[in-house]
Amino acid sequence: MRRGTAFVALLLLAVMAPRGAAAGPALVVELSNSKVLFAEDADAVWHPASLTKMMTAYLVFEALKAGKVTLKSKVTCSAAAHEQPPSKIGLAIGRQMSVDLALQSLIVKSANDVAMMLAETVGGSEAAFVEMMNAKARALGMDRTFFVNPNGLPAPAQVTTARDLAKLARAVINDFPEYAHYWQKSEMRLGKQRLVTHNGLLQSFAGADGMKTGFTCDSGFNVVATATRDGRRVIAVVLGENSSAERNIRAASLLEHGFHQTGWKQLFNSTTIDNMPLAPAVGVRSVRNDVVSWGCSDRKARVAKSKARKKKKDAVAAAKKKKPAVKADEPETVTVDVDRGDAAAQGDDAAPATVQLRGTMPPPAAAAFQPQQ
Numbered sequence: 001m002r003r004g005t006a007f008v009a010l011l012l013l014a015v016m017a018p019r020g021a022a023a024g025p026a027l028v029v030e031l032s033n034s035k036v037l038f039a040e041d042a043d044a045v046w047h048p049a050s051l052t053k054m055m056t057a058y059l060v061f062e063a064l065k066a067g068k069v070t071l072k073s074k075v076t077c078s079a080a081a082h083e084q085p086p087s088k089i090g091l092a093i094g095r096q097m098s099v100d101l102a103l104q105s106l107i108v109k110s111a112n113d114v115a116m117m118l119a120e121t122v123g124g125s126e127a128a129f130v131e132m133m134n135a136k137a138r139a140l141g142m143d144r145t146f147f148v149n150p151n152g153l154p155a156p157a158q159v160t161t162a163r164d165l166a167k168l169a170r171a172v173i174n175d176f177p178e179y180a181h182y183w184q185k186s187e188m189r190l191g192k193q194r195l196v197t198h199n200g201l202l203q204s205f206a207g208a209d210g211m212k213t214g215f216t217c218d219s220g221f222n223v224v225a226t227a228t229r230d231g232r233r234v235i236a237v238v239l240g241e242n243s244s245a246e247r248n249i250r251a252a253s254l255l256e257h258g259f260h261q262t263g264w265k266q267l268f269n270s271t272t273i274d275n276m277p278l279a280p281a282v283g284v285r286s287v288r289n290d291v292v293s294w295g296c297s298d299r300k301a302r303v304a305k306s307k308a309r310k311k312k313k314d315a316v317a318a319a320k321k322k323k324p325a326v327k328a329d330e331p332e333t334v335t336v337d338v339d340r341g342d343a344a345a346q347g348d349d350a351a352p353a354t355v356q357l358r359g360t361m362p363p364p365a366a367a368a369f370q371p372q373q
Contacts, residue, residue: 024220024240024287026250027162027273028258031170031226031233034272037261038254041162043279045144046239047286048160049214049222050087050110052152054168055133056118057106060099061176063122071100073121080126081116084151088113089190103179104188107212109195115151126150137164140171141274144281154216159284162237166273169211169224169235183210183226200248201225205255209233213247217296220287221247227255234258240285243292 025046028038036042063069075098077091089111091097097105102118105111116126123129126149133147142164148155173180186202188195198213207227214222220240227234236254241247261269289297
């Protein structure tokens with residue numbers, strides 16, 4: 001059994017192995033001691049996409065703890081919230097929902113409109129809430145994170161790193177264990193609707209218990225994933241994958257790798273997300289031309305358009321070179337008299353039978369026409 005488990009682990013590690021330049025940042029952390037179990041470009045600046053909602057949820061949890069709101073409090077859909085693009089719940093302006101349902105929609109559905117509703121409720125306005133987000137990021141040691149909005153919709157200045165997201169995940173888990181069930185939900189009910197999470201690991205990876213996915217064309221497919229086995233909880237951060245499937249595979253292999261780093265393997269490891277040397281800062285990278293998603297790849301669109309133009313041009317050129325088909329002369333009709341045999345049997349007035357032949361070959365010799373008896 002152990003031998004089979006080791007074999008599976010080797011396969012997963014092969015998937016996890018660092019790839020070419022297209023590979024995005026990745027980080028694996030032991031929650032109990034913050035030890036770094038694996039790191040790849042952990043300080044590279046990246047667009048967080050909907051991983052932003054982890055901070056939005058954290059501030060809502062703080063407001064709940066402070067008594068500013070309760071889970072039964074109502075949040076209202078403003079015009080600004082209503083205008084947010086999908087993913088969204090789609091409430092009409094003025095409609096309300098409870099904070100409890102809003103948190104479920106934020107985390108499970110990743111609803112952009114609900115993120116705005118919560119931000120306006122807790123902060124008073126989006127701008128004030130964003131200031132709260134950035135202040136909390138500084139307090140948590142998220143040195144290369146800056147927020148512009150509460151939902152992670154595309155914004156050039158909205159950036160983070162794998163290390164900073166691991167710090168945020170650690171804070172969410174440690175500071176608010178009473179709200180862990182929100183991150184563990186694989187689906188929710190909104191009226192008659194059944195809404196399913198984008199975090200496929202919750203149903204496919206043994207021990208998975210959180211947290212959040214994110215995607216924009218520039219960020220690629222992101223995830224902060226957590227799992228618990230035998231009392232150990234591991235955090236994996238994956239950024240910039242080309243598809244949701246690759247994101248899940250990479251995150252699963254990193255979590256598996258983390259669970260295999262035990263005993264003597266970590267005896268001399270003292271590197272944590274707090275003391276790991278900070279890598280030099282570089283500009284944020286976009287993976288728009290690599291992701292597998294409709295409407296993202298400008299390069300692919302240009303290539304397809306160029307191929308279509310070339311195909312049309314070649315077809316026109318071929319049509320010009322092709323000579324018009326010469327219509328063959330239509331053969332003349334040949335009339336042949338055919339002997340019908342015994343005229344008496346046919347009547348005295350029976351005329352000779354004629355047969356019209358058309359073709360390019362000479363007509364056959366006239367043959368006696370023998371009427372059927």
